Amino acid sequence: MNRQVKQVLGLSAFAAGCMALGMGLSHGWQASAQEERPVVVDAKGLDRLPPIAEVAEKLNPTVVAITNTSFVKNRRFEHPQVGGQDFFDFFFGPGGPQQRRTPRGGEDEQRAVSGGSGVIISPAGEILTNYHVIASMGGSDNALEVKTSDGKSYKATVLGKDKELDIALIKIDAAHLPFAKLGESDSLRIGEWVVAIGNPFGLEHTVTQGIISAKGRKLDTGVSSFLQTDAAINRGNSGGPLLNLKGEVVGINTAINPAGQNIGFAVPISQVNRIIKELRSGKPVSRGYLGIGPLELDQAYQDALGVKAGVVVSTVEKGQAADKAGVQRLDVITALDGQPVRSPEDLVTMVSSRRAGETLKLTLWRDGKSLTVTATLGDRKALEDQRRREAGEEPEDEQAPKPQGDLKSINLEKAYGFTVEPLDVKNRLKGVVVTSVDPRSPAADRGLAQGMVITEVGRQPVNSLAEFNAQVKKASGRTLLLFIQSPNGVQKVTLAIPPR
Known part of the structure; x- marks a missing residue:
């Protein structure tokens, strides 16, 4: 009897253990399933x-x-x-x-x-x-x-x-x-x-x-x-x-x-x-040039060339840096100086950020093997200038424009940027007529234009070219205050013309 009781108790304990283990495993599986959560951001400072x-x-x-x-x-x-x-x-x-x-x-x-x-x-x-x-x-x-x-x-x-x-x-x-x-x-x-x-x-x-x-x-x-x-x-x-x-x-x-x-x-x-x-x-600016035509490594190229990341070399320019380094068409460039290359844009940016004459280590994938070559970069601008000359064009001038010197002469054209002539004797106005205005001059900035009639300088009437010249000389290179009229004398305005 005691033996039977012990067997029953033993079986009960074993069953309870199995149930507990099952429940534990079930809880573990449930917990594991609950861990698959959507991506969220634990953002801080959202109140600011x-x-x-x-x-x-x-x-x-x-x-x-x-x-x-x-x-x-x-x-x-x-x-x-x-x-x-x-x-x-x-x-x-x-x-x-x-x-x-x-x-x-x-x-x-x-x-x-x-x-x-x-x-x-x-x-x-x-x-x-x-x-x-x-x-x-x-x-x-x-x-x-x-x-x-x-x-x-x-x-x-x-x-x-x-x-x-x-x-x-x-x-x-x-x-x-x-x-x-x-x-x-x-x-x-x-x-x-x-x-x-x-x-x-x-x-x-x-x-x-x-x-x-x-x-x-x-x-x-x-x-x-x-x-x-x-x-x-x-x-x-x-x-x-x-x-x-x-x-x-x-x-x-x-x-x-x-x-x-x-x-x-x-x-x-x-x-x-x-x-x-x-x-x-x-x-x-000196900018490096490799001399290849890069292509995106899409799925078709990946399958054909047996590599998953990099840039396909579509063309190699004869005599340029890549050609001299031994790069071949259908090579895949996977890294430059150890930095991964993922797209043609990456490649262009990385190469052009280097100066002409710098050396660059190219990691290539060719025929199922990885190899490294060293290229000495050419000069992108020098090459483009050469191509322009060959096409009969002038290379672009990258020199900074030189500042203009001050013009000290009282010569009207040099000092103020316009010229005048006497009015036709038949014109009822007295003064001088503007014959030209340099569009680069302060006179052009202020609105002086060919055909306008100058009848006064400051408050002084000018009835002839000689009188006008005398007033300009008297101004000694300072701003001219000109009273302007249209040829028919109807419209009038005063313009301040500073020297150049």
Whole structure:
């Protein structure tokens, strides 16, 4: 009997143990199933807004407005301040002169004015902006003017420029200016807050905010891979800074997609940092060239070549760096100096960030094996200049424009930029008639135009060319206050013409 009881108790204990073990396993399986949870973010600081206002307040004084004036042949002139044809109609009636002529009877020229933004990066007046903001718009030369946040205006000179990166460094003659710190853009994360400041459509110091929408965007405008942002960027923002919440410059705003909304692009500041010394020196930017045609390693190439990551070499230019290093067509470049290469855009950015003459280790996948070769990079610009010469074109001039010297002569054309002649004796007015106005002169800035009649200098009537010349000589190179009339004497205005 006791033995039977012991057996029953033993079996009961075993069953209880099995049940407990089963329940435990079941609980474990249930717990394991519960661990498969959706991805969430343990965000902190949701009760605090990003310090956009503080960034705007502190960095606004570092942002400038840039005006670029070029002189383009054979276009209708419109006065930049008074307003186009209506201004000429005021003096001459509808159908009057529409262009100003050069003082020496050359081709008709128009003053073309565009605007952009820039950011001060040193207390001595160095300013970063876009190349396209400071480039001439088709004329023989151009002039740059910078307006700072305190309302002061300065003439600017170009220190250095890089057309491919769309970056330029200019300078104004000033000291102790507020300036922004250049940050770095390589560690930026998609979704990170950014602030853009600029002068869209002439609306100075406009602040917009957004996030980094994407990185590594290729726009077929050069060698740069751009940052994409949804911070509102419009015409006039070009050259202005894209800032992180520390107030550091992480990009230079440069382009928009006009077909979309809030799709803007900025040159990553890390790429600018690599060439800043060359920009300051005024020398052309040295940019490496490998000499291959890269292709995306899509699934078809992966299956055919037996590799999952890298860039396919589609073509190899004879005599260039890759050819000399032994790179072959259908090689797959998997890394440069040990850094993985994931796309053709990665490859172009990494190579172009190096200088001509630098060596680069290429990790290749060829016929099922990995190998490493060393290439000495060629000069991208030198190669492009050579191609231009072979095509019968002139290489692009990357030298900075030289500042014009002061013109001290009282000669009317040299001192003020216009010429006059005596009025026809049949004209009932007394004075002199303007025969030409240099569109590059202060006279053109103020609205003086061919055909206008000058009847007084200051408050002194001038009835002849001799009297006019005497008053100009008396002014000794100071501003001329001219009383102007239309040829029929109906319209009248006073213009202040400063010397050049």
